[in-house]
Amino acid sequence: MTQFGLGSSERVVARILAPMSYQALARKYRPQRFSDIIGQETVVRTLQNAIEQNRIHHAYLFSGVRGIGKTTVARILAKALNCVKGPATEPDNVCTICKEITEGIDLDVREIDAATYTGVDSIRELRDVTQFQPARDRFRIFIIDEAHMLSQGAWNALLKLIEEPPPHVIFMFATTEMQKVPATILSRVQKFTLRKITLDELKARLRQIAGAESIEADDAALEIIARRGEGSVRDALSILDQIIAFSGRSITAADVATVLGLSDTNFFARLMTLVGEGDHAGILEALQEAAESGRDFKLLYRDLLNFVRNMLLISAGGKADVEGAEEVARKFSYSELLRIANLLMRDDDVITRAEHQRMAVEIALLKAATFPRLRAVEEALSGSPVSESRGGAVKTNPETSQPRDLETFLERVQKARPLIGGYLANAQGSKKDNGISFIFNDTYYADAVTDARDALESIAKEVYGAPVTITVETAAAPQAKKKPIGEDPVLKAFQKHLGGEVVEGRRSK
Numbered sequence: 001m002t003q004f005g006l007g008s009s010e011r012v013v014a015r016i017l018a019p020m021s022y023q024a025l026a027r028k029y030r031p032q033r034f035s036d037i038i039g040q041e042t043v044v045r046t047l048q049n050a051i052e053q054n055r056i057h058h059a060y061l062f063s064g065v066r067g068i069g070k071t072t073v074a075r076i077l078a079k080a081l082n083c084v085k086g087p088a089t090e091p092d093n094v095c096t097i098c099k100e101i102t103e104g105i106d107l108d109v110r111e112i113d114a115a116t117y118t119g120v121d122s123i124r125e126l127r128d129v130t131q132f133q134p135a136r137d138r139f140r141i142f143i144i145d146e147a148h149m150l151s152q153g154a155w156n157a158l159l160k161l162i163e164e165p166p167p168h169v170i171f172m173f174a175t176t177e178m179q180k181v182p183a184t185i186l187s188r189v190q191k192f193t194l195r196k197i198t199l200d201e202l203k204a205r206l207r208q209i210a211g212a213e214s215i216e217a218d219d220a221a222l223e224i225i226a227r228r229g230e231g232s233v234r235d236a237l238s239i240l241d242q243i244i245a246f247s248g249r250s251i252t253a254a255d256v257a258t259v260l261g262l263s264d265t266n267f268f269a270r271l272m273t274l275v276g277e278g279d280h281a282g283i284l285e286a287l288q289e290a291a292e293s294g295r296d297f298k299l300l301y302r303d304l305l306n307f308v309r310n311m312l313l314i315s316a317g318g319k320a321d322v323e324g325a326e327e328v329a330r331k332f333s334y335s336e337l338l339r340i341a342n343l344l345m346r347d348d349d350v351i352t353r354a355e356h357q358r359m360a361v362e363i364a365l366l367k368a369a370t371f372p373r374l375r376a377v378e379e380a381l382s383g384s385p386v387s388e389s390r391g392g393a394v395k396t397n398p399e400t401s402q403p404r405d406l407e408t409f410l411e412r413v414q415k416a417r418p419l420i421g422g423y424l425a426n427a428q429g430s431k432k433d434n435g436i437s438f439i440f441n442d443t444y445y446a447d448a449v450t451d452a453r454d455a456l457e458s459i460a461k462e463v464y465g466a467p468v469t470i471t472v473e474t475a476a477a478p479q480a481k482k483k484p485i486g487e488d489p490v491l492k493a494f495q496k497h498l499g500g501e502v503v504e505g506r507r508s509k
């Protein structure tokens with residue numbers, strides 16, 4: 001930590017003192033009034049107007065990505081409706097009712113986490129409860145969080161309640177996945193879509209909270225944190241938490257970079273080397289270390305993608321702005337990198353939304369690491385290493401003139417259609433007379449190549465000087481059939497990682 005110079009002794013003190021009275025910023029700064037909420041003006045105004053005009057609905061649905069205020073809005077609305085001085089456009093936050101709702105102990109305002117409350121029976125129970133008058137408050141309010149987790153049976157039971165709402169009962173649903181809410185429910189609730197918070201709004205919020213916490217933060221530091229928040233106030237605040245734990249009361253962009261692992265290129269170089277070597281166990285070990293050091297896997301994956309992008313840039317003859325990428329890039333051919341980048345980018349979305357992000361990252365990397373087996377096919381085919389720059393001794397075989405022919409074609413495709421070129425590197429290709437056939441293991445690639453067939457045929461015509469027909473097929477991996485399932489490297493790596501025995505093996509086609 002020497003690079004931080006003067007501040008380091010203060011930081012040590014801060015790190016020792018911090019845990020004693022530390023409350024997560026997101027909790028400490030949860031808005032308690034509508035006017036404290038940032039970024040959701042339309043939603044707030046609509047709700048306040050409805051309260052003013054006494055048009056109170058009996059079922060609301062708040063949707064939007066994580067950490068943008070869905071639960072917060074629901075709780076404030078519950079207070080505004082039930083407050084001793086209400087229904088009012090703002091809760092007073094001083095009466096017993098407001099206080100109890102804030103603390104989560106009001107008997108008439110119940111928060112239900114649908115993730116642990118999915119059964120029909122519990123909803124039936126809920127139906128019984130709703131038959132009674134509120135114990136004290138104006139309304140009996142049910143805030144159903146993570147509503148998309150409810151079972152079909154639970155929704156059906158709820159539907160009856162929403163269709164014939166008992167008097168004084170209000171439902172508020174919150175969900176990140178509105179598309180999973182049945183249409184019959186959607187048509188009977190008042191829907192509010194909360195939006196992501198803009199970068200500037202996030203920055204301003206961070207600045208405000210840093211101020212309230214007497215934390216000195218430079219603008220660049222807040223900018224990085226806000227960016228990493230990706231529209232979510234909670235994510236931005238928990239990053240700020242991590243950084244305060246690391247650097248104490250004064251935060252610089254360098255601190256942020258260190259904590260977020262922005263400069264941790266060694267780790268990515270190691271990870272990509274393992275991917276290149278097809279070392280599944282090694283990959284899982286490296287990720288285990290990352291987990292132990294408290295890395296956020298979503299951020300880790302983003303950074304890794306950035307690293308791979310830089311490798312790709314270098315491989316294509318460009319210059320990268322990430323240290324260490326060059327050496328690793330040399331271990332791959334351009335088409336291999338394209339294929340890996342494609343694969344990782346395809347999973348980016350999956351990982352962002354995945355519940356078990358670590359496992360999602362593990363699976364994505366293990367998938368990427370299965371390529372050496374494919375590389376062998378590619379090389380056998382082309383008779384030479386695809387890229388000059390790749391290290392390692394691969395023998396060329398000048399006698400195989402047909403594959404050589406094909407290589408010229410593949411190189412041309414790679415230049416004209418890099419993406420398709422990357423996909424083709426993933427196939428078993430062969431040329432016979434006036435036809436070239438590609439056999440893929442993956443229909444995803446096969447479909448993309450089929451779509452590009454016209455373009456490929458015109459390139460082939462240029463290369464060979466005569467019309468060529470291209471055929472695309474999908475087949476099961478030939479290697480997959482030979483080995484008993486227990487020998488499967490992915491399975492073995494998982495076994496090593498998680499322990500246990502392979503009891504039953506099944507392969508998806």
Ligand SMILES: Nc1ncnc2c1ncn2[C@@H]1O[C@H](COP(=O)(O)OP(=O)(O)OP(=O)(O)O)[C@@H](O)[C@H]1O
Binds near residue numbers: 025026027040067069
């Ligand atoms: N719009 C906002 N304005 C101010 N702070 C916010 C806002 N949204 C979220 N926060 C902060 O993030 C924390 C979490 O917010 P909240 O629980 O309302 O998010 P959510 O949208 O319900 O997320 P999830 O989908 O994860 O349940 C709050 O305690 C608050 O500190």
Ligand SMILES: [Mg+2]
Binds near residue numbers: 070071072145174
């Ligand atoms: Mg919530």
Ligand SMILES: [Zn+2]
Binds near residue numbers: 084091096
């Ligand atoms: Zn009140």
